[in-house]
Amino acid sequence: MSFARSHVLLVVLASSGCFSPSGIDGSATSSETSAATTAPDPTDASATSTSDAPTTEPTGTVTSIGTTETTTTSTTEPVTSTEPVTTTTTDPSTSTTIDETTGSSCGDGVLDAPVEECDDGNQVEGDGCDALCQVEQPDKQKRFVFLSSGSFTGAQINKIDNADVLCDSLASKSPLPALQMRKFRAWLSDGSTHAIDRIGSYDGEYVLVDGTVLASGSQALKVAALKTMINVTEKGVQIPWLMQACGVSTDGVWTGTQADGTADSANCNNWTADRGTGMMGAFGATDGNWTGCSPRSCDNALRLYCIEVE
CATH class of the missing domain: 3.10.100.10 (Mannose-Binding Protein A, subunit A)
Incomplete structure (x- = not known):
């Protein structure tokens, strides 16, 4: 009985150093010490956070709670042309061709120079003044x-x-x-x-x-x-x-x-x-x-x- 008690006492005494904050010899392993005592210096620019959650959001993105808006702006340059635009309308009731750009009326008997070279009051081909009020060439008259x-x-x-x-x-x-x-x-x-x-x-x-x-x-x-x-x-x-x-x-x-x-x-x-x-x-x-x-x-x-x- 006394032999058993003496063994227990020896085990307790031998293991008590493991629970000392500094150990039996006042030292601890580097990994334990670092984990327990080292904290990042808030003034150290090289400190790195170990948090698993992201601490920054992507730049250039505006985010409002519950709403995401995307705005697209398209700019179209106007198309310009140096060519004159001429629109003609034929009025069958008067047999004249009206140039909407110049206001001249071919076939009305009024010469509207320089748009018209001639205007003989009709739009008959072969009479020297054609249907567009241009002078006909000799081989076409x-x-x-x-x-x-x-x-x-x-x-x-x-x-x-x-x-x-x-x-x-x-x-x-x-x-x-x-x-x-x-x-x-x-x-x-x-x-x-x-x-x-x-x-x-x-x-x-x-x-x-x-x-x-x-x-x-x-x-x-x-x-x-x-x-x-x-x-x-x-x-x-x-x-x-x-x-x-x-x-x-x-x-x-x-x-x-x-x-x-x-x-x-x-x-x-x-x-x-x-x-x-x-x-x-x-x-x-x-x-x-x-x-x-x-x-x-x-x-x-x-x-x-x-x-x-x-």
Whole structure:
């Protein structure tokens, strides 16, 4: 019994050093001491927190409790152009094309320069001024025929070549741009020249200056197959036909030409004299009388037919 007690006493005494704060020899292991006594210095910038929870939030993020808002801003640069923008509107009730950018109206008979090169009051192609009010080029146009606004005696015509000059002069002074740069010859014959040969062969359409179709090709002039009377001047003015008989008409046209386009002997001495007679045409006729109506005294002042040539 005493032996057992002595052993217990020895065990208790031997183990009591393990529970001393400093141990039997006053020392402790470095790991125990560090864990128990070392605390971070709040002034030490190199101290590191050992907390498992994050201590900082990401920068550049605004967070409100219970709400997260995301704002996206998009900037679009305006697109600019140096090209003019032209919008055209066709008004079928008036047959004019309205340019909404400039306010000009093609086909209204008013020249709106510089947008329009011409405006003949319609949008008919082939009459020298196209549907966009631009002057048509020679290879795209029909040929014009007009009745001279002026009247001349036989002597005032002053030969057949001068009659062509008179036609060109009237066309160049026309208020209609379509006529101004074109070449014309008078429908006139003398002792050596036939009117049909002077205008040359042509298969296209002849039109009056208002766009009315007169004839299909030069052959129609030769056989007197006209579709309308030649009563519109280079100024675009319609001359009323008085319906007078050929022998007494006071408003005829000098031609010196028969119904088939060949020369007649009545030519006012080759268009140099006011004496004698010259063959007269009736501009209100569509048959052979348009060119070979009746001889008249050369001192009468009559008109000329002017026909476009190549």
